[in-house]
Amino acid sequence: MSTTHTQTAVATAAEPDYLSCSKGWKSWLLTLDHKRIGVMYLIAISASFFLGGLFALALRLELFHPGKDFVDGDGYNQLFTLHGAVMVFLFIIPGIPAALGNFVLPLMLGAKDVAFPRMNLASFWLWLFGAIFFVFVLASGGLDTGWTFYTPYSVEAQTAVIFAATGAFILGFSSIFTGINFIVTIHKMRPAGMTWFRMPLFLWGMYATAIIQVLATPVLGITLLLLIFERVTGAGIFDPHNGGDPILFQHFFWFYSHPAVYIMILPAMAIVSELVSVFSRKPIFGYKMIAYSSVAIALLGFLVWGHHMFTSGQSKLAGAIFSALTFSVSIPSAIKVFNWLATLYKGSISLATPMLYALAFIFLFLIGGLTGLFLGTLSTDVHLHDTYFIVAHFHYVMVGGTLFAFLGGLHYWWPKMFGRMYSARGSAIACLVSFVGFNVAFFPMFPLGAKGMPRRYWYYLEEDFISYHQLATVGTVLLGCGLLGIVVVLLKSLKNGERAPANPWGAATMEWEAASPPIHHNFHHTPAVHDPYDFGDLRFDPAQGGYARTSNATATATH
Amino acid sequence: MTIANQVAAPPHVEEHAAPRAPFIAEHFEGAEHQFESGKLGMWIFLVTEILFFSGMFCAYAVYRSQHPEIFSYASQFLDSTMGGINTVVLICSSLTAAWSVRCAQLGQRKGLILTLALTILGAFGFLGIKYVEYSHKFHDGLLPGKYYHVQSEAVADVGLDASIPAATEGESHEAAPEPAHDSGHAPVEGPEPANVKIFFGIYFAMTGVHGLHVIIGIGVYVWLLVRAIKGHFRPDYYGPVDFTALYWHLVDLIWIFLFPLLYLIH
Amino acid sequence: MSHEEHAAGGAHVMSPKVLLGIWGALIFLTALTVWSAQHDLGRIDLVVAMGIATIKASLVALYFMHLRYDKGFHGVVIIGALVFVFLFVSMVLLDRNQYQADIDARTIELEAR
Numbered sequence: 001m002s003t004t005h006t007q008t009a010v011a012t013a014a015e016p017d018y019l020s021c022s023k024g025w026k027s028w029l030l031t032l033d034h035k036r037i038g039v040m041y042l043i044a045i046s047a048s049f050f051l052g053g054l055f056a057l058a059l060r061l062e063l064f065h066p067g068k069d070f071v072d073g074d075g076y077n078q079l080f081t082l083h084g085a086v087m088v089f090l091f092i093i094p095g096i097p098a099a100l101g102n103f104v105l106p107l108m109l110g111a112k113d114v115a116f117p118r119m120n121l122a123s124f125w126l127w128l129f130g131a132i133f134f135v136f137v138l139a140s141g142g143l144d145t146g147w148t149f150y151t152p153y154s155v156e157a158q159t160a161v162i163f164a165a166t167g168a169f170i171l172g173f174s175s176i177f178t179g180i181n182f183i184v185t186i187h188k189m190r191p192a193g194m195t196w197f198r199m200p201l202f203l204w205g206m207y208a209t210a211i212i213q214v215l216a217t218p219v220l221g222i223t224l225l226l227l228i229f230e231r232v233t234g235a236g237i238f239d240p241h242n243g244g245d246p247i248l249f250q251h252f253f254w255f256y257s258h259p260a261v262y263i264m265i266l267p268a269m270a271i272v273s274e275l276v277s278v279f280s281r282k283p284i285f286g287y288k289m290i291a292y293s294s295v296a297i298a299l300l301g302f303l304v305w306g307h308h309m310f311t312s313g314q315s316k317l318a319g320a321i322f323s324a325l326t327f328s329v330s331i332p333s334a335i336k337v338f339n340w341l342a343t344l345y346k347g348s349i350s351l352a353t354p355m356l357y358a359l360a361f362i363f364l365f366l367i368g369g370l371t372g373l374f375l376g377t378l379s380t381d382v383h384l385h386d387t388y389f390i391v392a393h394f395h396y397v398m399v400g401g402t403l404f405a406f407l408g409g410l411h412y413w414w415p416k417m418f419g420r421m422y423s424a425r426g427s428a429i430a431c432l433v434s435f436v437g438f439n440v441a442f443f444p445m446f447p448l449g450a451k452g453m454p455r456r457y458w459y460y461l462e463e464d465f466i467s468y469h470q471l472a473t474v475g476t477v478l479l480g481c482g483l484l485g486i487v488v489v490l491l492k493s494l495k496n497g498e499r500a501p502a503n504p505w506g507a508a509t510m511e512w513e514a515a516s517p518p519i520h521h522n523f524h525h526t527p528a529v530h531d532p533y534d535f536g537d538l539r540f541d542p543a544q545g546g547y548a549r550t551s552n553a554t555a556t557a558t559h
Numbered sequence: 560m561t562i563a564n565q566v567a568a569p570p571h572v573e574e575h576a577a578p579r580a581p582f583i584a585e586h587f588e589g590a591e592h593q594f595e596s597g598k599l600g601m602w603i604f605l606v607t608e609i610l611f612f613s614g615m616f617c618a619y620a621v622y623r624s625q626h627p628e629i630f631s632y633a634s635q636f637l638d639s640t641m642g643g644i645n646t647v648v649l650i651c652s653s654l655t656a657a658w659s660v661r662c663a664q665l666g667q668r669k670g671l672i673l674t675l676a677l678t679i680l681g682a683f684g685f686l687g688i689k690y691v692e693y694s695h696k697f698h699d700g701l702l703p704g705k706y707y708h709v710q711s712e713a714v715a716d717v718g719l720d721a722s723i724p725a726a727t728e729g730e731s732h733e734a735a736p737e738p739a740h741d742s743g744h745a746p747v748e749g750p751e752p753a754n755v756k757i758f759f760g761i762y763f764a765m766t767g768v769h770g771l772h773v774i775i776g777i778g779v780y781v782w783l784l785v786r787a788i789k790g791h792f793r794p795d796y797y798g799p800v801d802f803t804a805l806y807w808h809l810v811d812l813i814w815i816f817l818f819p820l821l822y823l824i825h
Numbered sequence: 826m827s828h829e830e831h832a833a834g835g836a837h838v839m840s841p842k843v844l845l846g847i848w849g850a851l852i853f854l855t856a857l858t859v860w861s862a863q864h865d866l867g868r869i870d871l872v873v874a875m876g877i878a879t880i881k882a883s884l885v886a887l888y889f890m891h892l893r894y895d896k897g898f899h900g901v902v903i904i905g906a907l908v909f910v911f912l913f914v915s916m917v918l919l920d921r922n923q924y925q926a927d928i929d930a931r932t933i934e935l936e937a938r
Contacts, residue, residue: 112586115596180603188596189586215909218607222614226764234704235760237618242704243754247924248621251917252614302909306916315923318916594836602899606906613910620914621921639859646855654848657839657889664838801836808890815881818855819874823862 017517032117033520037124038103044127045099048090055083060476063469066460076458077144084147085164089171090131092402093260096267098178100409101206103417105182107511107518108200110191110526115184123177126170133167151238151249155231162231165224172217179213182206193529197288200509200532204291205270208298212259220256247313254305262301264398266294268405269336272358275408276340278507279355280347283533286339293332300329307376311385319378326376333369337362353427357408360435364400368393389449395442407486414490415500419517422493430489434482441475444468501546506538582796590795601802605809612813615765619820622757632751633758634824635717636701638692642822645688646814652681653811656804663797668790675784682777689770703763707756762821769817772810779803837894847888854881
């Protein structure tokens with residue numbers, strides 16, 4: 001009712017944007033607007049990220065010298081556990097889908113909102129509720145089981161395992177709600193004319209992610225519930241002292257947590273697919289293959305969980321099967337990389353900050369992905385398992401991959417979210433510092449691990465290891481500086497950044513047809529569906545400082 | 560039956576021209592769009608439920624395949640009569656839930672209120688019987704893990720009726736509190752196998768989580784009942800009734816598997 | 826009955842006959858599974874019980890849950906979920922059956938001490 005009213009009466013008059021259309025904390029915390037929920041998620045996960053980052057910094061500082069600097073073994077165990085748990089459960093899993101995805105997904109569909117706005121808000125509230133449990137954990141004895149909660153130690157540990165497991169359980173619900181919402185939104189809210197294969201690839205990535213969230217997360221839920229049950233009653237399902245089976249726990253855990261790795265990386269790939277095309281001003285190469293490979297990664301990701309258990313008592317047969325299946329995931333991953341490279345080829349590349357992150361992603365993901373092959377191979381994994389090699393590998397994928405793509409997406413959509421341009425030079429420098437810092441921090445860990453330094457040790461004796469550790473610590477500090485620089489640049493833009501045009505990058509997806517920042521209902525008129533990667537009729541308009549379509553005709557190109 | 564008269568569904572709501580019905584959220588195109596979206600959402604939620612329970616079925620399968628002796632020994636302590644009655648109760652409640660959807664679709668308000676109330680009644684019946692069963696288990700010390708301390712009279716009890724068809728087990732449990740007359744009976748299944756408590760861990764985990772779903776179902780059905788009494792549902796708006804029924808059928812489905820897996824082990 | 830009832834939007838309405846028929850079948854199958862459990866069927870014991878349960882589950886899904894008249898995609902969704910459950914349970918069972926021998930050997934070793 002109100003929409004028809006707005007469309008006719010106020011048509012083009014300056015309608016307040018979603019940030020200023022209503023005021024007061026209630027208008028935020030009780031909002032059903034996907035954009036505001038996305039922004040709240042963005043603030044919340046960023047805060048968690050910096051908390052997790054502080055733990056990481058503390059870890060690295062402790063490791064600067066062998067021997068005790070300021071924490072002992074117990075303190076160190078807590079630090080790496082809390083670093084892992086906060087980063088995984090509070091930051092990286094909700095990260096891109098809940099913060100950026102929530103904001104962008106309905107806009108990309110030309111829709112007013114996600115299919116279930118209340119459930120979307122509930123998802124955020126559950127996130128907060130789960131986060132409160134993690135605060136309890138910090139306040140009540142910490143957690144030292146590792147983020148994986150392996151039994152039997154998690155049954156015996158004197159730390160706040162039950163709080164942490166409950167928190168992760170609740171966060172799982174939050175993730176499931178996002179997943180259900182995105183699947184239904186993509187199925188049911190696409191505008192007329194946007195067929196599956198005319199969707200932006202970001203939506204394909206979100207869809208594939210949502211499949212995993214829906215299929216895998218419940219298994220984590222029951223695993224944590226049974227773990228709590230085991231701790232309270234000693235039921236004997238996972239605890240060998242009571243006749244239980246700790247390897248069963250690992251199967252349960254990794255049935256979720258391996259696919260969860262793809263909850264982390266698929267949205268990152270989805271962002272990069274957008275960035276590479278827009279900043280090469282060239283249609284994405286191999287659209288269908290990228291789309292299919294997202295879904296393929298989501299499904300194949302369920303077949304390989306046993307590669308986390310090669311050295312933990314899993315049978316040789318299962319190990320061999322899982323090792324063989326693990327390689328299958330590399331096929332769709334490589335397809336994506338080749339397609340991005342082919343898109344760059346002969347493109348008219350603009351090195352705007354989002355593109356810098358996209359290029360950093362491709363480089364870092366390549367290293368992360370290729371070192372994964374060593375770990376997926378049964379025989380080499382036996383040597384490398386639980387060493388710093390694996391720490392380096394998954395940080396290259398999660399930080400080099402997910403974090404850098406997240407930052408790329410953030411810089412890409414920042415003008416849309418807040419209506420301000422940030423300093424191009426400042427953000428490029430911050431990106432570069434982060435990139436260098438990241439590599440200095442994590443690349444030394446490959447040789448360190450190959451030489452035999454085990455992960456999760458607070459102490460190391462051999463003089464061989466010290467130079468690597470010190471280099472890594474220096475890199476971590478540098479990375480921290482880069483990240484702080486990003487925060488400064490972005491926050492500064494809110495205060496005195498230039499007003500952003502509707503389409504600063506010349507992208508062809510629908511969110512750029514909305515104002516920057518968008519109005520409460522996103523669009524004055526539902527925009528026409530165009531080919532998301534056809535930049536032909538987008539021209540730079542100096543009057544606006546951004547791009548505009550030269551024709552308003554409905555796009556005719558098809559894939 | 561008067562149903563034939565009610566066949567004629569009201570004319571389809573006019574799509575755009577007419578003012579929108581108040582129950583349609585503004586980001587949907589119309590009633591059907593909203594209903595279809597909600598339904599897909601519910602089915603996907605059911606997927607998460609299936610995978611949630613699959614963890615426990617997996618644990619069950621692992622232990623039963625490796626330790627069948629624990630299962631065949633311990634399941635004698637479960638009361639298959641009560642389990643059977645509860646299966647029937649839940650099936651009846653599933654029937655009324657399915658019927659409530661029919662009533663809502665046809666706009667039969669009284670029928671809707673009645674079937675919703677009957678569904679809630681069935682749910683309470685199920686929980687009541689479950690409560691009786693649980694209190695027997697607590698009394699007999701048939702509990703998970705460290706709380707497992709089986710009482711000798713409970714063992715004797717099972718020994719007593721192991722030779723009698725399973726259907727009469729229920730009566731013998733009623734006799735359990737009187738330990739006077741069971742002195743002559745020894746358990747026929749031989750000595751207790753190791754780690755019987757694992758069975759009770761799995762039993763309480765599975766039936767407990769299932770019971771929790773029943774409780775949640777009651778909550779939702781009470782909400783539906785209130786809305787039905789207020790007359791919120793109409794033939795072009797009955798999504799919540801339909802979706803909740805789907806959930807309720809799934810809870811029934813899970814029990815359909817739990818019953819033979821836990822109670823009917825030879 | 827040739828004239829099927831339809832609600833607004835073309836949704837299928839279950840006739841009382843079908844509802845009661847399915848209910849009756851479910852009750853009968855419950856009785857059957859209890860009855861079969863009282864007879865020693867040997868190794869096919871579990872197969873029979875699970876077979877009956879699966880039939881019951883299919884009846885509930887197809888009729889009470891309207892899956893038979895519903896969009897095909899909803900069926901695909903549920904079948905898909907079951908495929909993943911199968912994958913999960915079967916891989917874990919396969920592995921456990923393989924390493925059970927290690928557990929047994931260790932148990933014997935511990936008992937010998």
